[in-house]
Amino acid sequence: MASPDLVMEAGVSRVAVEGLSARLGEGEQERAARLAALDAYERLPLPAWRLSRTQRRNLTTVDFSRIVPFAAQTPAGDVADTGAATRIVNLDGEAISLRLAPEIAATGTYVAPFETALRERPELVRPHFGRIVDPETNRLTALNAALHRGGLFVHVPRGVELREAIELHTIVEHASAFPRLLIVAEEHASVQVLERIESRPATGEGVRVVCSVTEIVANAGARVTYAALQQLGEDVPEIAMRRASVGRDANVEFAPITLGGDIVKSVYEANLEGEGATGGAHGLFFPAGREAFDLSARITHAAPHTTSDALLLGAANGAGQAAFDGMIAILESGAGSLSNLRSLSLLLAPKAHIDSVPGMEIANNDVKAYHGATIGEIDPETLFFCQSRGIDPDEARRMIVAGFFSTVVDAIPSTQARIWVQQRIEAKL
Amino acid sequence: MEKGLIVRGLRVSVESIEILKGIDLTVEPGRVHALMGPNGSGKSTLSFALTGHPKYTVTGGSATLDGSDLLALRPHERARAGLFLSFQYPAAIPGVSVANFLRGARTALRPGDVLPPAKFKKLVTEKMQLLGMDSSVVSRYVNDGFSGGEKKRLEMLQMAVFQPKYAILDETDSGLDVDALRAVGESVNAVRSANSETGLLVITHYPRILQYLHPDTVHVMMDGRIVKQGGADLAERIERDGYDPIREEVAGGVA
Structure with a gap:
């Protein structure tokens, strides 16, 4: 039996949500959840946009009534292979390529597009879906819950340590993307997930957006690394919400790599809920042209002896603007916790702008917490030093900026992805 | 074409204040010249003016390197013409390894003589041994955290x-x-013996490094001018008596 066709109509509507649910062959429970989220979308406010200098373009200037929820045509499957052993490629919401390494399946690990997982293994998905990020957090988490499609579910059984990263590649061409990711690492399991989000040039009318939600559950002693690399065109806004729940002695590392988009609103949160939990964020961002990024990272120390370390490197070129809001919260229950938050920013053009505001909320005296932010330009003495070694000024700037970002780039868990990031950084200079 | 690093009547200002008031100096290939003088006499200004630091403005005179007009070249072009400056305070480049920096710079300086990676590695290893350097330095970031x-x-x-x-x-x-x-001092000599055609201009406040470098000519700079020249014995005299006798001599001569 052929799947029902999707209704091609701009905007976020009941017809679109019901059509998608029917197309995916979902049951009543999923359909009802989507419709409840649609209702929340219609009544909840947008998340805050903090970049005051970018009044002209912000979340309120994205015309959601014109967004293209689905593509009319079946996507063509010409996406460069990254060589990853386990990889799902989504083009305009359809999984056009799905490769699961046999070694991974042999461990009992379950990897699938999110909706496939919801159908095949509801007992693994449902206990966590919407628990870490409530669909009713704001208008855009609700939007994702109403229209989620593509995405990824990963369940790693107790004690299984996976070496190779699992990749999800989301590409936007004719339509918007609403990826939903859920990563569950059971006790002492270990997994790396690498998400890559890109867009192709627009082919038609309407607004394409990427609106994603990622939930991570790291149970006792588990280790999860989640790298999210994105570069969208200057006509594609991105809104992303990523949150991890980190259990006893577990570790979650975020690598947020934000390289492009019309406007980008991206939130990373780690809740250190078990004693001895550790969390980190080591990321970079680089707006250029007229791009504007509003980025936040928040780490909450809710249990004793929890540790966090965050380093965000930002550069801005052209009239690119970014706000980075790093927040460390140590609750009263977080005695003996240790936290370090740093941000370094590099301005490469007179109209470029970065606001970096590291903050701390500490409710327990028995903690150690450090934070710092620096902002500057390329040191003219460093530039002259390079020139005195025969290196022309443009090449010297490339070298200095690549060096500035290297601590974060070098930690990306895939050679191919590292090169991808390096090339995009160069192209923005 | 006249061989040498040749400076004639060079006048240099920093933020409209004249620091060098007409410098004449010639460094021939393979020779060692020492430029000595008390602090603030303008020695470092000469090195930055010759290499093209943007803060230093040449207001008169000339500087040529084996016949090419240095002052018409941009800083990286001066380096490519064959001029090198060992900085008093070299800049750090966090995130850029010594190996990558050396390779990038050598490629820029000698585009016609780019070595394959294995040969380049061999060259660097050989020179590091010559200088008594630990091989781990190549993977450190340029000057970052260096003593x-x-x-x-x-x-x-x-x-x-x-x-x-x-x-x-x-x-x-x-x-x-x-x-x-x-x-x-020994490493400079080791480099010189491997590459004996390099002409050296050794700028120093103290004569002690000259015990190792044996200059052919010693120039003494005071207040933006070269006031005295001589052989290695001039450095020994400064070591013994300091700069004051020369200062008095110069003042007396003017009077």
């Missing part, structure tokens, strides 16, 4: 790998203890 002595050694390594026609060593001895000074 004073390590920075000076790295400057010498660059000179050895780039093989410039003329090198200015700006206070390469400053801030070094006796052992580090000897090591740097």
Whole structure:
């Protein structure tokens, strides 16, 4: 039996949500959840946009009534292979390529597009879906819950340590993307997930957006690394919400790599809920042209002896603007916790702008917490030093900026992805 | 074409204040010239003016390198013409490894002589041994977290790998203890013996590094002018008596 066709109509509507649910062959429970989220979308406010200098373009200037929820045509499957052993490629919401390494399946690990997982293994998905990020957090988490499609579910059984990263590649061409990711690492399991989000040039009318939600559950002693690399065109806004729940002695590392988009609103949160939990964020961002990024990272120390370390490197070129809001919260229950938050920013053009505001909320005296932010330009003495070694000024700037970002780039868990990031950084200079 | 690093009547200002008031100096290939003088006499200004630092404005005179007009070239072009400066305070480049920097710079300096990776590695290893450097330095970031002595050694390594026609060593001895000074002095000699055509201009406040470098000519600079020239014995005299007798001599001569 052929799947029902999707209704091609701009905007976020009941017809679109019901059509998608029917197309995916979902049951009543999923359909009802989507419709409840649609209702929340219609009544909840947008998340805050903090970049005051970018009044002209912000979340309120994205015309959601014109967004293209689905593509009319079946996507063509010409996406460069990254060589990853386990990889799902989504083009305009359809999984056009799905490769699961046999070694991974042999461990009992379950990897699938999110909706496939919801159908095949509801007992693994449902206990966590919407628990870490409530669909009713704001208008855009609700939007994702109403229209989620593509995405990824990963369940790693107790004690299984996976070496190779699992990749999800989301590409936007004719339509918007609403990826939903859920990563569950059971006790002492270990997994790396690498998400890559890109867009192709627009082919038609309407607004394409990427609106994603990622939930991570790291149970006792588990280790999860989640790298999210994105570069969208200057006509594609991105809104992303990523949150991890980190259990006893577990570790979650975020690598947020934000390289492009019309406007980008991206939130990373780690809740250190078990004693001895550790969390980190080591990321970079680089707006250029007229791009504007509003980025936040928040780490909450809710249990004793929890540790966090965050380093965000930002550069801005052209009239690119970014706000980075790093927040460390140590609750009263977080005695003996240790936290370090740093941000370094590099301005490469007179109209470029970065606001970096590291903050701390500490409710327990028995903690150690450090934070710092620096902002500057390329040191003219460093530039002259390079020139005195025969290196022309443009090449010297490339070298200095690549060096500035290297601590974060070098930690990306895939050679191919590292090169991808390096090339995009160069192209923005 | 006249061989040499030739400076004639060079006048240089920094922020409209004249620092160099007409400098004449010639460094021939393979020769060692020492430029000595008290602090603030303008020695470092000469090194930055010759290499093209944007803060220094040449207001008169000329400077040529084997016949090419240095002052018409941009800083990286001066380096490509064969001029090297060992900085008194070399800049750090976090995130850029010594190996990558050396390779990038050598490629820029000698585009016609790019070595395959294995040969380049061999060259660097050989020069590091010559300088008594630990091989782990290549994977560290350029000057990032380096001690004073390590920075000076790295400057010498660059000179050895780039093989410039003329090198200015700006206070390469400053801030070094006796052992580090000897090591740097010996490493300069090691580099020279491997590349005997390089002409050296050794800028120093103290004569002690000259025990190792044996200059052919010593120039003494005071208040933006070269006031005295002589052989290695002039450095010995400064070592013994300091700069005051020369200062009085010059003042007397003017009067």
